[in-house]
Amino acid sequence: MPRLIEQAHARVTEWERADWLKWGTSGMPMNGDDIAAHAEATVSFLRTGGWAPRNGRGIRSALDATTTGDETGRLSEDTRTAVRDILGHLICATTGAP
Incomplete structure (x- = not known):
């Protein structure tokens, strides 16, 4: 599993060239606990x-439903996008897809 995470991280830094897990698409700060x-x-x-x-x-x-149904205030469109992108990068790292 650590190797898979390293491959996914390499994909992120190659594609994004920014710390997108620190700042969401809206510019609001995020942290790993919220994601x-x-x-x-x-x-x-x-x-x-x-x-x-x-x-x-x-x-x-499910990502959309949990965003709209959140009562804690921790889940947002930013955390939704982060989870979606993390899953995408993990799938690409696993399958070798570009």
């Missing part, structure tokens, strides 16, 4: 709602 909280909320949503991408219950809809 992890959004990832955990998404997993919980998929566990309770059921994983069914054909019926609109995939990762993207």
